[in-house]
Amino acid sequence: MSLKVPGALSLLFLAACSHLPAKTPLKAEKPAEKKESEQSRLPNQDLTPSMLFDFLLAETALQRGDTEIGLRTYLKLAKSTQDPRVAQRATEAALQARQPAFALEAAKIWTEFDPESIPARQMMAALLVHFDRLDEARPHLEKLLAVAGDKIDDAFMQLNSLLVRSPNKSAIFELVQQLAQPYPDLPEAHFAESQAAWFAERFDTALEEMKKALALRPEWEMAAIYEGRILARESNARAIEFFDDYLKRYPKANDTRITYARLLLAERDYSKAREQFQKLLTENPDNPDVAVAVGLLSLELQNYDVAESNFKRALELGYRDPGMVRFYLGGISEKKQQIPQALNWYRSVTDGTQFIPAQIKYAILLSRTGRMKEGLQHLQQLPVANDQQRAQVIIAEAQLLRESGAYRKAFQLLSSGLEKLPDSPELLYDRALAAEKIGKADIMEQDLRKLIGLRPDHAHAYNALGYGIAEHSSRRLPEALELIEKAIKLSPVDPYIIDSLGWVHYRMGDINQGLSYLRQAFAMNPDPEIAAHLGEVLWVQGMKDEAKEIWQAALKNHPGNEALIGVMKRFMK
Structure with a gap:
């Protein structure tokens, strides 16, 4: 007899178990088999008043935000009932509360009481990888691969998505090597090994393993595309040669041809790139995916008319994500200064991944055409599906x-x-940024330091903090420089960060170095604020005519920009 869950508690328990489905990186059992095997593994347990109280306590505590009491109570229940469903709920509740240590403890109980459960092993493997306990994760991964059956190819293809978050890339590579060893004739095993080698910066091995994957399945486009990308690390010329040869053998490999065309664009070989576009369209006149791909490639060339015609063609052919296509058409109309058409395209995006971005664009365009109140109302009435969308709208x-x-x-x-x-x-x-604008430098610094704590790889947080400190305290210029140098290490070719670097060098008296960085930033992006900084340093250096020319050109393109107007008032009296 399985655990008895009567009346109201049944509803509570079922609701609890549905809160957060386990994310499963590898394929699970077939539903019918899973249900039958799970039922046979459930404990013979009656529900006691004490257990009922603990269930209610755990759920109430979690709903009220008292995470520790809720999770500890669920762990106690999992151990006492030996019911894997309770352990699963404890695991999922811990993940939802962002408590991976609790989740791991619960997952151990789940696996112990249901060792044949695929989701339990998946969860254990994922959590052990999270804690970089790869040796302990290995037997779980081996078991998952062993029971994958005819889905072993999918299992290997999803393996690196599970492992990629581990910081120990060399250890991950060794683990994947060990997992792949029993499957020498499986292309996906070599593919997984190649990816792991790539992340571990063992590029020769990455290429060797991808070649093995492609040798086992020569028509496999994904392997061909990845081999080309590995070759491109050494030189685009080698990758182009490889793609050219591959497409002669497999002329209908559309995804490979698209990748090839994009590489030709990067090499500024526009003639050959257009040739690939034409082949794609000629060989696939009724393929909406190809029409979208050519549209996107044409956007990269800033060939808006060709992009527009292909996107419209994709809509006619019933492309699977019309909202995305309409979003791009709105962007093209905006680029062509066809504002009414852009508004119509953005407004026509009613669902899909681009719904919120399109509606935001719509509201911004309304505002910039003198209808700010209408734009704000539009944003305030948008239905949001999650916290990320809510933040975007705010x-x-x-x-x-x-x-x-x-x-x-x-x-x-x-x-x-x-x-x-x-x-x-x-x-x-x-x-x-808003705090800095109204003189609340303390809140600016507080928010950016918290952001850096949450996202230590956020280059723009370091940059904004460094720049903000430089603007508000001359005494802290060395600290500002240190922060901006951290930003440049994280994002070495960002013109805004290079601008900040130049500006702080200038503020510290290193005018020549500052000017060099500012020229570099302006060449990459003639942004009005970069123009304001560059012009000021040029003016101070006595190059007033060049400064005026830069300011006036920037103001023509960005009328009303406060930074430009302010610096011009200070110097051009």
């Missing part, structure tokens, strides 16, 4: 307020958003 509202000069309202809106989403990196970053 940031868009704040942008409209900032563009209208309502900096304090923007700050208040972002602060209100952070009350609900205190760890949102996007909201923290945006409020920091």
Whole structure:
């Protein structure tokens, strides 16, 4: 007899078990087999009043945010009932509460009481990898591969997605090597080994293993594309030669041809790139995927008319994600200054991944055409599906307020958003910028330091903090420089960070070095604020005519820009 869960508790228990489905990186059992095997493994256990109380206590505590009590109670229940469903719920609740240590403890119980459960082993493997306990994860992964049956190919293809988050790339490579060893004739095993080698920066091995995968299945486009990418690390010429040869043997390999065309674009071989576009269209006149691909490639060439015609063709052919296509068509209309058409395209995106971005674009365009109130109302009425979308909409509202000069309202809106989403990196970053605008340097610094704690690889957080400190305290210029140098290590070719680096060098008296960086940043992106900085340093260096020319050209393209107007007033009296 299985665990008895009567009446109201049954509803509570079922709801609890449905909160957070386990993410399964490898294929599970077939549903019918799974149900039958799970039933046979459930314990013979009656529900006692004490257990009922603990169930209610655990769920109530979790719902009220008292995570530790809720999780500890569920762990106690899992051990006492020996019911894998309870252990599963404890694991999932811990993950939802972002408590991986609790999750691992619960997953151990889950696996112990249901050693044949594929989801339990998947969860154990994922958590052990999270804690970089790869030796302990290995037997679970071996078991998962062993029971994958005819889905072994999918299992290997999903393996690196499970392992990629581990910081120990060399150890991951060795683990994947060991897991792949029993499958020498499986292309996917070599593919997984190649990917792991790539992440471990063992590029020769990555190429060797991808060649083995392609030798076992020569028509496998994904392997061909990855082999080309590995070759491109050494030189684009080698990759181009490889793709050219592969496409002669497999002329209908559309994805490979698209990758080839993109590589030709990177090499500025526009003639050959267009030739590939034409082949794609000629050989696939009724393929909406090809029409979209050619549209995207044409966008990269800034050939908006060709892109537009292909996107419209994709819609006619019934492309599977029309919202995405309409979003791109809106962007093209915007580029062509066809604002009414752009508004119509954005408004026509009613669902899909581009729904929120399209509606944000719609609201911004409304605002920039003198209809800010309407734009704000549109944003405020948008249905949001999750916290990420909620943050996106709040940031868009704040942008409209900032563009209208309502900096304090923007700050208040972002602060209100952070009350609900205190760890949102996007909201923290945006409020920091808003705080700086209204003279709240302490909040700017507080938000950016918190963001760096949450996302230590956030280059723009280091940059904004360094720049903000430099603007508000001459005494802290060395600290500002150190922060910006951290940013440049994380993102070495970002023009905004290079601009900050040049500006701080200038502020510290190293004018020549500052000027060099600012020229580099401006050449990469003639942004009005970069133009303001570059012009000031040129002026101070006595190159006033060049400074005026840069400022005036930037102001023509960005009329009303506060940074430009401010610096021109200070120097061009």
